[in-house]
Amino acid sequence: MATIITIETPTLGDRSYLVHDGSRAFVVDPQRDIDRVTGLAEAEGVHITDVFETHIHNDYVTGGLALAERTGARYHVNADDEVAYQRNPIRDGDTVRVSENLSVRAIATPGHTFTHLAFAVHEGDQAIGVFTGGSLLFGATGRPDLLGEDNTDTLVRHQYSSAQRLAADLPEDAKVLPTHGFGSFCAAGGTSGGDASTIGEEKRINPALNLSEEQWVADTLAGLDAFPAYYAHMGPANQAGPAAPDLAPPAPADRATIAQHIADGDWVVDLRSRTAFADGHVRGTLNIGLDGQFSTYLGWLIPWGTPLTLLGDTPDQVAEAQRELVRIGIDELEGSATGEPSAWTHEELEEFRRATFADLKSVQHHRAVEILDVRRTPEFNDGHIEGASNIPLHQILARMAEVPHGDLWVHCASGYRASIAVSVLAANGHTAVLIDDNFDEHASESGLVITEPRFAQQHD
Incomplete structure (x- = not known):
């Protein structure tokens, strides 16, 4: 049988x-x-x-x-x-x-x-x-x-x-x-x-x-x-006719090398969870965690051919990411580093705030805030927070000039895409709060007004 x-x-x-x-x-x-x-x-x-x-x-x-x-x-x-x-x-x-x-x-x-x-x-x-x-x-x-x-x-x-x-x-x-x-x-x-x-x-x-x-x-x-x-x-x-991939570990990258890669405009990607990244990360790095659709979103966002360095908790984490990347044809890595983020830089680590939709509602009672929804356009059209701007994650680099200024709060459906977006924004000079929360379960429950789109979105 x-x-x-x-x-x-x-x-x-x-x-x-x-x-x-x-x-x-x-x-x-x-x-x-x-x-x-x-x-x-x-x-x-x-x-x-x-x-x-x-x-x-x-x-x-x-x-x-x-x-x-x-x-x-x-x-x-x-x-x-x-x-x-x-x-x-x-x-x-x-x-x-x-x-x-x-x-x-x-x-x-x-x-x-x-x-x-x-x-x-x-x-x-x-x-x-x-x-x-x-x-x-x-x-x-x-x-x-x-x-x-x-x-x-x-x-x-x-x-x-x-x-x-x-x-x-x-x-x-x-x-x-x-x-x-x-x-x-x-x-x-x-x-x-x-x-x-x-x-x-x-x-x-x-x-x-x-x-x-x-x-x-x-x-x-x-x-x-x-x-x-x-x-x-x-x-x-x-x-x-692709050949079998080479999964040999990438070259180790020290503090100076990582700093040089960031200064050169290369991509240095932190593979850790969004919680760990928010608590402390190297300035200029991007957070695309292995706990989500890592290769899909990295492949979607990265300008093809950009040199890439990986940072992770352990060598096994880097090896897993490398395996993910060869599946979409990213074979060459500039290097990698593992361990504590304090070992990856001579500078003070950067942080950003994580919050919930209930936190957002509470803040709105006291001051005006800007809300950036990085879900895809059909998700946004199915229902979104009143007054929110929509720039889908995959368009964030091309539409950086449209990112609202002020007290900026960023969300997606669960927090994964929003964390990527917040890290990209931070690397481009913006400060934002990550709403690390489930939109479908908690946005309306928190008292936020969910409405139909204010305008037709044509970018997709």
């Missing part, structure tokens, strides 16, 4: 899969750090014979080519994809026999990209699951706009047809095994939040299988939001 093992990458909202019959195995959509896959295969006592890519990924650098080279596996990539490496070209309807009782069938499912493939896994004659990549997700689909506005209208209709095809082609008890949809910005609209699904379940809950094409297309296009800027670099990297 086939065993399907999920390999989670929660900070990118993605999944890879290892499937085996006890002896031979195949992998679908592996992440760049292939040691996770090879280690799992070794622990399972199986040999990887095949690696499949559902599409040329837009949100991470693949480990597929490196894994195939490392293991001697056949590397299956759509024959119509323009790539700079040798692969086993695969097309709609092709079947790959992995073992005597385990086979994989390619199904053309354009929509997320033009050449997207899903892969149905068969045990004997029975389809037991389908690896849907960025096609059919849990309660949603992959977004159709990552290849540019000129292609979106065509791709969104392809996506609808592809979802319909999967539902018609596969049995209701077949497992749906997507790559995206667990916090990934590759999803179009909200996913169901479930941890597993089947074709039958998707027929019941997925709008792509329950609405008319025109209604679904209109709803999908209306719900599209911004996506990370680093996506622009992923497709070319994956077409070129």
Whole structure:
């Protein structure tokens, strides 16, 4: 009986899969750090014979080519994809026999990209699951706009047809095994939040299988939001054929080196929690904590190619961040330092205040304050504090001139993005209070007035 093992990458909202019959195995959509896959295969006592890519990924650098080279596996990539490496070209309807009782069938499912493939896994004659990549997700689909506005209208209709095809082609008890949809910005609209699904379940809950094409297309296009800027670099990297990453520790950085990097305009990123950062940090450093979507937001914000140094509590924390970064193609680090922040600078440590929405309400009784909401525009439009300005986090560097002056309080949905924003503002000469609190639970509860948008926001 086939065993399907999920390999989670929660900070990118993605999944890879290892499937085996006890002896031979195949992998679908592996992440760049292939040691996770090879280690799992070794622990399972199986040999990887095949690696499949559902599409040329837009949100991470693949480990597929490196894994195939490392293991001697056949590397299956759509024959119509323009790539700079040798692969086993695969097309709609092709079947790959992995073992005597385990086979994989390619199904053309354009929509997320033009050449997207899903892969149905068969045990004997029975389809037991389908690896849907960025096609059919849990309660949603992959977004159709990552290849540019000129292609979106065509791709969104392809996506609808592809979802319909999967539902018609596969049995209701077949497992749906997507790559995206667990916090990934590759999803179009909200996913169901479930941890597993089947074709039958998707027929019941997925709008792509329950609405008319025109209604679904209109709803999908209306719900599209911004996506990370680093996506622009992923497709070319994956077409070129990325090598396995070098995860050797970066060079140690002392106080003088860190100070020089900051003076040079390099990025020096503090990986610690926002609580620790607020209590004391090196002037000019940025706080992008490992306790959130670290690589997504660092990749979204950093001008691509900017030299990067990491600061963390421990070497393990730096190593985890390095692993996160190679997944999005940031391979080169200037250096790193660990331990106490007092060891990273000769200057006095900087601090900033953390507060709650109740604190904000209390302060408003005594003086006027400026509120900066760094959530994305659709979040802001769903409800925001009366009088708040909205500059989404991913636009904060480009719109620094619009940041309000005065007694500035910054919030997001939970505190994570707001802490990044406060650190960016501090590095650019602003002083702000971090509202480290849950917006949905505590903003209204604290007596703050939540209102509809005062003006249409066009920046996204």
